[in-house]
């Protein structure tokens with residue numbers, strides 16, 4: 001009688017153990033597969049790439065780093081106070097660098113901002129900084145469209 005119940009409880013412990021193991025594997029799979037990207041690579045988030053004396057090309061950066069998935073993280077790093085991270089409502093506002101409906105994601109005071117892709121879709125981000133007499137950082141090319149896919 002004693003033996004039977006001991007056996008049963010050992011079996012129960014095995015089930016609980018396997019359940020936890022499964023949770024651990026699911027958690028590990030999810031966290032291990034999310035990636036962190038530094039937007040712009042070595043150049044970072046800027047309207048002018050000193051090293052190459054060129055305007056940045058974030059379209060090229062995005063296409064050479066994708067595919068991007070939900071929960072991937074994007075680090076925007078730049079000279080504090082010189083730039084910002086804003087999100088446009090749609091592609092049209094993005095193309096025209098129209099910030100009138102954009103949402104500020106980062107004020108630019110720290111020079112570092114991590115954005116995490118919340119869901120599938122295309123997200124349009126840009127820098128709102130305008131320098132009197134020199135035009136806008138967005139029109140210089142400091143904007144990026146990030147297309148986020150469902151992980152397969």
Ligand SMILES: *[C@@H]1O[C@H](CO)[C@@H](O)[C@H](O)[C@H]1NC(C)=O
Nearest residue numbers: 088089090091092093100101
């Ligand atoms: C883009 O979003 C803005 C702000 O909501 C809106 O005024 C405009 O009509 C939209 N354009 C398109 C092409 O959806």
